[in-house]
Amino acid sequence: MIKLGVNIDHIATIRQARKEDFPSVVQAAALCEKAGADSITVHLREDRRHIQDKDVYDLKESLRTKLNLEMAAGEEIIKIALDVKPDYACLVPEKRQELTTEGGLDVAGQQANLASIVERLKQAGIIVSMFIDADMEQVKACAEINADCVEIHTGKYAAYFKKFGGGSTEFENEYKRISEASAAAVESGLILNAGHGLDYKNLEKICQVPSMNEFNIGFAIVSESVFKGLEQAVKEMKEIINKNSGNEK
Numbered sequence: 684m685i686k687l688g689v690n691i692d693h694i695a696t697i698r699q700a701r702k703e704d705f706p707s708v709v710q711a712a713a714l715c716e717k718a719g720a721d722s723i724t725v726h727l728r729e730d731r732r733h734i735q736d737k738d739v740y741d742l743k744e745s746l747r748t749k750l751n752l753e754m755a756a757g758e759e760i761i762k763i764a765l766d767v768k769p770d771y772a773c774l775v776p777e778k779r780q781e782l783t784t785e786g787g788l789d790v791a792g793q794q795a796n797l798a799s800i801v802e803r804l805k806q807a808g809i810i811v812s813m814f815i816d817a818d819m820e821q822v823k824a825c826a827e828i829n830a831d832c833v834e835i836h837t838g839k840y841a842a843y844f845k846k847f848g849g850g851s852t853e854f855e856n857e858y859k860r861i862s863e864a865s866a867a868a869v870e871s872g873l874i875l876n877a878g879h880g881l882d883y884k885n886l887e888k889i890c891q892v893p894s895m896n897e898f899n900i901g902f903a904i905v906s907e908s909v910f911k912g913l914e915q916a917v918k919e920m921k922e923i924i925n926k927n928s929g930n931e932k
Contacts, residue, residue: 690901
């Protein structure tokens with residue numbers, strides 16, 4: 684069964700716009716869990732543009748499901764992760780100027796450093812994931828540094844769907860790349876997740892990738908919640924996954 688991890692970063696984005704203490708990310712996470720979310724994802728960025736340190740600690744204490752901490756490979760954030768001990772840590776690339784994560788982590792280009800970080804996090808009992816593009820070299824590198832999991836970056840998949848449509852050559856070629864990289868990851872013993880740009884319209888096709896463990900989706904759900912409420916927005920995303928991945932009996 685494919686699981687749904689809900690990223691609640693943009694609940695904090697709204698809060699930080701006015702430097703208020705609301706809306707509460709803890710309350711948002713509770714609503715997501717009530718609606719069927721299997722985990723909650725937050726990205727503690729080095730610039731602290733949305734999620735704050737206290738949010739991570741508060742969520743670790745309050746969640747009934749699992750906490751997935753997205754993080755850059757910086758020492759300050761690593762130390763926080765080792766202290767909080769989230770259920771999962773997903774290492775991602777990070778640029779100060781970007782609006783959102785622009786691409787996958789170059790694991791192959793920095794294996795020695797990342798291997799050391801993976802080992803430290805795993806020794807603390809944290810399941811470690813690498814956020815990578817659908818690239819065979821990157822998948823191989825993730826296995827070589829002893830990561831537990833990969834999260835395939837689906838940004839191009841989402842962009843091609845929006846620009847060209849679901850039946851276009853560009854879209855189908857990207858889907859093929861994702862499928863092949865996903866198969867290689869599973870063959871290497873890595874847990875397979877995916878995320879970035881997934882929404883209510885483009886999710887159906889990628890549900891067909893074999894052995895998918897979890898999708899991490901945030902912006903689309905938070906956006907839809909403006910009109911339907913957070914709980915209903917999560918429920919509808921979960922229904923799409925169940926319908927298209929064989930979760931429904």
